[in-house]
Amino acid sequence: MTTERTHTTPTPDGPALDPGADARPGGRPRGLLVVRLPRPRRPTGTIALAVLVGMGAIAVAAPLLTPFDPLATDTSATALPPGSPDHLLGTDLLGRDLLTRLLYGARTSLLVGLVAAAITVLAGTVIGALAAVGPRRLDEAITRVADTLLSLPLLVVVLALSTVAGPSLGSVIVAIAVTSWMPVALVARTALRTQRERRYVRAARSLGLSPAQVLGRHLLPGAIPPVASIAAFEVGHAILTESTLSFLGLGIPPNRPSWGNLLTEAQSHLLTGQWYTVAFPAVAIVITIVAVNALAATLARPESSAW
């Protein structure tokens, strides 16, 4: 059962040890990144994902779902209760359709949440990776900065940043990212460091893989489940923070509805008995956060069974 194989016994000078000799068999292995996105396996995760995707779809399709302008006032239709003809969720004191405002608000809130979370997770993962595989000094510096920032009351920092930068979509996103990257970085760092101790990482090195290849093929895939989990959590966190900022008047300015500033406006409605102006955006926020956290919980379990 022998196969024909040319085996070159080394000459006294030795074969060239340069990495450019890819033409020979036994040349440099190619290929950098193997990333498999974990898919939620449990029904909870699938339901949560469906809910979020559904909300996203509805938010995107907002103009198609409602004829009203979220900012247009209508003095002939003020303070209508939910269930009124033409106004499914009623109107507020200025006659603005609440369903429309909720849908357009979803656009803003989800957009801010996703974008802020994306930036947070990207920045956090990169920083965590640098700490995990970079020189010791860098690791120490990064962990120290992260720990210090974590010990600050974040809402205060966010408020301060927003006050300085002025309320706007951009400043909200930046404020959230700047104050939320730390947990992601620390999780990524720990996950990568754990992976690095594994024997199969040593095996990959023994095959001549470069640090980048080892990172892409073994370290990152192993780190994805915990990072994905915290990433999902960060989305919820971003949405909640945006809502808080907007509610306090430091987030999205009122020229654009968001769930947060819907709540701000709703405050004055409580005294006149229009509880539903608060209920709908609040429920929307709660559903989103619950769905996001459920998704995060299922992503935390690694997809493939280990030994």
Added chain:
Amino acid sequence: MTAPALLTCEQVTRVLGDRRRRTTALDGVDLDVRAGESLALVGRSGSGKSTLVGVLAALDRPDSGRLLLDGRDVWSLPAAHRRAARRRVGLIFQDVASSFDPRYPVERVIAEGLPERSAGDVGELLTEVGLDPTFAPRHPATLSGGERQRVALARALSTRPALLLADEPTTGLDVLAQHHVLDLVARVRRDTGLTVVFVTHDLGVAARMADRIAVLADGRIVEQLPTGDLRHARHGATRELLAATPRLLPSDDTRHPAFRRAGSSCDSAGPHQRGWHSPREER
């Protein structure tokens, strides 16, 4: 005229541990591995075998001394050249199961070292180690110990190395599986002229597979001899191993008088033996 040295350790020293407790795992190791030979590195636990494997595979840098591959100092090369050097040494790990990334099936594991991953190459390697190509999509966790060992061998051979370094390849396998693995390595060596280095504590395995045996004790090579000269070994460490290794046939079993001594027989507390030592003994 002896063959040229393929791999050489020159006064290799490696110290393990942190500030609080350091052990000199390798204490000036000088070793030549000649092209085409089959060499066994034998030693007790704590002798430094595992550490030496890491150095020979060019994975761990010695604290002093040099590792020469084809006459070149591996650690003075640029990183990319050193990686190419690593590919010339195929390594089989002691705990084979943990050396596989559990996410990947056999074909990915074997193909990791191949430049262009082709099903044909993987199939060829599987056949070479006596596994059916249908093993390719399976996960290592579903394989038996012997089968995993073969996959590890296939992976080690995938880079077409000049030298195969096998760290305790028979530990954890039963007699039949051990026999199959050793038989396989012997066959690969016969067919390709591959240089093989076995690292083992089992003198029987060493004697069966190797032309030459180097004995490691307390981080140093204390004796090197052709396998046929084992019974004339002179160093205490070698003789101790020889006496302790049981044989099947009583006529071969010369029990060393040391093992019939009356009274307690505890683990020999050599300076580098791990274990509990009373605080008074601390060096």
Added chain:
Amino acid sequence: MSGLTVRGLTVDLPGGPRIVNGVDLDLAAGEVLALVGPSGAGKSLTVRAIARLLPPGARVGGTARLNDVDLLAVDQAGLRRLRGTALGCMFQNPTAGLNPTMTVGGHLLETLRAHHRLPRVELRERGLTALAGAGLERPAELWQAYPFQLSGGQAQRVALALATACHPAVLLADEITTELDAVTQAQVLDTLRAHAAAGRSVLLVTHDLAVAARWADTVAVLEAGRVTEHGPAAAVLHDPQAALTRTLLRAAQLSSAALS
């Protein structure tokens, strides 16, 4: 002390397969019986069945008589009495069986206290004697050691001390030297033989035929859950009757012969 007689032992694992399929063994006082065979044959399960240490849901059949008591039929209270005083066990990974937060002395006291109502000083004396009997020098100092501080050989000797502390008639040893190097293996097994010489029966499970050749009086070969060969070590290992035994011997021969 009389020995162990096993008749018709069967073990069914939860969920189906019958791994041990009618095993008969006879172990006299002072005898070392090596149970050999390829992996998967059921050697470990046989030992665990006798010691009643199988996973829940496993079903055991047959008898294992020790001093006229059927170990497999005795109730929980009786089993607790027998463990340690009639039967001692040792397994492949000694550290796994030790509590990492308890010292060696702590382990011995716990074992001894379970069977003897004696003052602590007296128990400690017995514990130290057990450690010395397991071949450990300076047992008084080792008394304070934690499992993580022990080498493989020391841990296995501590396990031996624990298994013999209450002077059982039978010792079950399952692959106890597989993770040890040759010199340590020889030391541990020599000590085990010394216990046999003092009258204990020892059932030694091993896949290494050379170990059986040197340290066992009798050998039983287990294949697919049945004993296919059973006799004096010299006879079985030099003049095997069963095909599997011959195969195992041929494989083992290569290493042994190379050493001659």
